[in-house]
């Protein structure tokens with residue numbers, strides 16, 4: 001809306017001619033895209049504009065008339081392209097394509113991780129990127145190390161400052177100086193003690209605030225983020241149900257506490273049912289005298305930044321398991337990495353760049369790539385996995401035969417419909433097996449505390465790129481063209 005509004009102010013209030021108003025508007029505005037999900041790439045009905053913002057829609061139509069004139073001149077006999085770049089979606093109810101408007105009416109468009117910017121440029125708005133290639137760039141997200149390390153994790157921050165000084169606080173790239181210390185047994189001990197301290201601090205807080213009692217001697221395995229089908233909390237649930245089935249079959253698993261947290265949008269029924277399933281799973285396991293010695297599931301309510309600041313320093317494992325190609329960047333992935341958790345994740349969003357920085361051998365990556373997800377859509381069959389993967393079938397049968405809903409029969413039938421009848425759009429079943437394999441390797445490493453701590457240190461040492469200081473400096477230099485203002 002900044003595009004038509006700034007144009008309106010310059011035309012109607014400053015009385016500038018069109019070309020000058022348009023030029024100032026474009027030079028002033030820049031667009032950061034945060035998602036490729038079609039339900040979030042907004043399309044606003046023309047009818048709403050006509051009712052509430054008649055002058056703005058008039059200006060949008062004029063911008064579009066000039067745009068399409070230009071397209072037809074530059075690409076004659078390519079009516080398909082004109083229709084695709086148009087600011088107005090025709091056919092059925094006419095709608096304004098807000099992302100196209102933002103790209104056409106600004107001087108810069110960027111995504112928030114390398115893979116996301118690439119998909120935006122080559123798939124989502126391909127035609128516009130071909131017309132204006134110089135406008136497109138990437139700015140990988142970051143997080144502030146002052147909040148997410150210095151403030152949230154005083155024990156680890158202290159260990160880091162003790163060994164490399166406090167320059168990292170305003171220049172996070174200095175964390176790379178921790179790399180050689182991964183082979184220093186004294187540093188590894190101090191690093192391990194800091195993690196143990198953060199875990200018992202969190203366990204004490206959780207108990208004191210009325211939550212469950214959790215044991216810091218177990219692996220703290222976390223997935224905390226908004227509940228959404230593409231983020232695949234349900235895939236994590238399937239992993240836990242498989243581990244629970246193994247325990248029921250007499251196997252032993254590495255003692256673990258699985259933490260989930262995240263809010264669901266008010267009308268998002270699927271997301272709320274996933275929360276219900278996590279809570280029911282937690283209850284069933286708690287009541288099983290054999291399983292509850294090895295597995296505990298905790299759903300922490302009211303997820304917010306303050307809870308994240310408490311939990312993330314205490315975590316050993318970060319689950320970043322979105323269907324590849326759907327998570328624009330993610331930022332909790334960076335918070336966990338900076339606090340010495342190991343990542344179990346798909347090759348999606350900024351997780352790809354995080355693994356590049358720390359070395360893939362220090363990550364537990366699994367599952368289909370974005371290309372493989374796109375290429376297998378046509379023939380992917382969740383039922384094939386149900387029929388050919390005994391552990392997947394066991395887990396699904398437990399859920400759908402009401403093992404976790406004995407007094408609420410049929411409660412989880414909508415999940416069955418999503419996964420089995422409606423084609424499992426987010427391909428949970430395609431990635432379950434490789435998720436469990438990666439999880440097995442991770443638990444194997446946990447039995448080797450030195451090997452584990454080495455990888456955790458190399459993760460912290462490789463997290464320097466993911467400071468928001470770096471991101472903001474790139475926006476300042478490349479997009480805003482502003483220089484730092486030094487404070488004496």
Ligand SMILES: *Cc1c(COP(=O)(O)O)cnc(C)c1O
Pocket residue numbers: 224225226303304305306308329330331332333335
């Ligand atoms: C960091 C953070 C997020 C973003 O998490 P993702 O896993 O990247 O989606 C969401 N909510 C809160 C409270 C956060 O602190």
